[in-house]
Structures are given as C-alpha cells and as structure tokens.
Amino acid sequence: MFQDLGAITYHNPFYNRAPKDDDTVLIYQGDSVLAVRNGSALALPTVASLPAALRAAPLRYAFSLDERAFFLGDSGGLLAQEDLIPSRDCRQMEPKELVFACAVGESLHRWYNASRFCGRCGSKMLDSETERARVCPDCGLINYPKICPAVIVAVHDGDRLLLTRYRNRPFKRYALVAGFNEIGETIEDTVRREVLEETGVHVKNLRFYKSQPWVFTDSLLMGFFCELDGSDRITLQDDELSEAVWFPRAEIPSDHSSISLTGEMIELFRNNFA
Ligand SMILES: [Zn+2]
Numbered sequence: 699m700f701q702d703l704g705a706i707t708y709h710n711p712f713y714n715r716a717p718k719d720d721d722t723v724l725i726y727q728g729d730s731v732l733a734v735r736n737g738s739a740l741a742l743p744t745v746a747s748l749p750a751a752l753r754a755a756p757l758r759y760a761f762s763l764d765e766r767a768f769f770l771g772d773s774g775g776l777l778a779q780e781d782l783i784p785s786r787d788c789r790q791m792e793p794k795e796l797v798f799a800c801a802v803g804e805s806l807h808r809w810y811n812a813s814r815f816c817g818r819c820g821s822k823m824l825d826s827e828t829e830r831a832r833v834c835p836d837c838g839l840i841n842y843p844k845i846c847p848a849v850i851v852a853v854h855d856g857d858r859l860l861l862t863r864y865r866n867r868p869f870k871r872y873a874l875v876a877g878f879n880e881i882g883e884t885i886e887d888t889v890r891r892e893v894l895e896e897t898g899v900h901v902k903n904l905r906f907y908k909s910q911p912w913v914f915t916d917s918l919l920m921g922f923f924c925e926l927d928g929s930d931r932i933t934l935q936d937d938e939l940s941e942a943v944w945f946p947r948a949e950i951p952s953d954h955s956s957i958s959l960t961g962e963m964i965e966l967f968r969n970n971f972a
Contacts, residue, residue, distance in 0.1 A: 700957035719746035724803035727773035730782035855926035898933025910959035
C-alpha cells in the first residue's frame with residue numbers, strides 16, 4: 699500500500715520549529731505540487747533552492763521521514779505550470795517516500811487552506827503554537843485537521859466475494875463496498891449500513907483487517923472482512939453503483955491497485971488468505 703515505507707519512519711508529532719536550508723518544502727498550487735520530474739523520478743525543492751518570493755512566505759513544519767523534515771509553503775499563485783506536477787501523476791512516481799510525502803502534505807495543505815477563517819464567527823484563524831490546530835482569537839473555536847473515517851468491506855459467502863463497480867467515477871475497476879461513517883454511528887454499524895444500502899444484503903461476523911490513511915480524500919479507511927448473513931440476493935443502489943456481483947474466487951480479476959487497501963483485500967481473498 700502506498701503508505702508502506704519499509705525501513706523509513708513517518709514522524710508526525712507537532713513541532714513549532716523553524717526551517718533550515720536543507721529541509722524539504724512542499725508547495726501546492728491548484729491540484730499540483732512544486733517538483734521536478736526526471737522520467738519517473740520525483741524530486742522536491744529544499745528551502746535553500748526556493749526562489750526568494752517563495753522563501754519570504756512563512757513555512758510551516760509538517761512532518762519528518764526519518765531525519766528529513768518537510769515544511770509546507772505557500773505558492774501565492776506565483777508558480778508557472780511548467781514547474782508543477784499534477785498530484786495524480788505523482789502517485790505513479792518514485793521514490794515511494796516522496797509520493798507519500800506529497801500526498802500527506804497535500805491533505806494538510808487542503809486543511810490549512812480551508813481553515814483560514816472561523817466557521818463560527820468569520821474571524822481570521824491563527825495557528826496554535828502547541829498542537830496541529832487552527833484557533834479563532836475572537837470566539838475560541840479550535841479546528842483540527844480533517845480526517846474522515848470510512849469503511850472498506852469485503853463481504854464473502856463461502857468461496858465467493860462481493861465486488862462492486864462505481865457509477866460515474868474515473869475508477870473503473872472492481873472495488874469493495876465502501877462508505878463514510880456518520881455522526882453518532884459505530885464503525886461496525888457503518889459496515890452493516892453501507893453493505894445493506896449499496897447491495898441489499900446483511901452481514902455477520904465482522905473481522906477488522908487493517909486501516910489505511912487515504913489522504914487523497916482526507917479519509918481514514920478501515921478494512922473489514924465479513925460473512926453474508928441470510929439471502930445472497932443483491933438489490934443494487936444504482937445511483938452510486940453500476941454493478942455488484944458475487945465472484946467465485948477463481949474468477950476474481952487480478953488487476954488491482956497495489957497502493958490501495960481495497961486492492962490488498964481483494965488479492966488476499968483471491969489468494970485464499972482470507
Ligand atoms: Zn470565531
């Protein structure tokens with residue numbers, strides 16, 4: 699999965715620290731990042747290599763990968779298109795740790811950008827000096843980074859797995875049932891509700907598999923395997939899905955994304971590990 703960095707450790711505690719010349723900078727403009735592409739290799743600027751106009755804007759400490767610190771900058775809309783790489787293209791590039799850094803940084807950038815003003819009183823918000831938060835100096839509202847919990851559900855019935863396909867989305871491969879947690883709902887109830895809403899079947903024996911920070915959509919995915927409970931008759935939620943099908947293990951397609959939890963879970967079932 700895309701966040702698996704091998705021996706490299708992601709350090710995300712908050713520090714209110716100043717940038718050094720050799721620290722790495724993440725600067726976004728629109729849906730692109732300031733970076734250099736050399737074939738499939740991705741390189742990011744350092745503080746020292748930034749043009750003066752970009753260095754003048756404040757840089758915020760974001761996180762570190764091992765000892766390498768990453769700071770978020772502000773493009774001010776000044777960057778030329780030829781200096782930018784669309785974020786979607788970065789996902790296919792190397793090294794993996796920079797792909798991860800670009801994606802995590804972009805989620806943080808989106809949140810900072812969307813929390814410039816207080817949603818309660820409209821005042822300009824400020825960075826907290828003690829934690830990753832935006833604070834309203836007038837009414838005291840505190841905003842924390844946006845992370846939306848969601849589920850990915852592999853429903854199986856003996857040797858069959860329930861696969862779905864989205865309607866009206868660029869992603870055309872088979873997927874698993876998925877959906878967001880609602881306020882006041884346990885994550886287990888999210889699993890039951892989403893499966894029922896999307897496919898009309900009931901499930902039992904939920905088993906949590908693992909989670910994945912899907913920072914591309916500011917989500918935290920929680921993957922569950924569970925068994926069909928009762929009738930296998932599918933009633934499709936056809937405004938969201940174009941298809942929901944029981945696939946015998948031997949017929950499950952193998953063209954799954956290696957970066958996603960969905961892909962990993964389908965592969966596990968296909969290879970008889972789940
Ligand atoms: Zn306020």
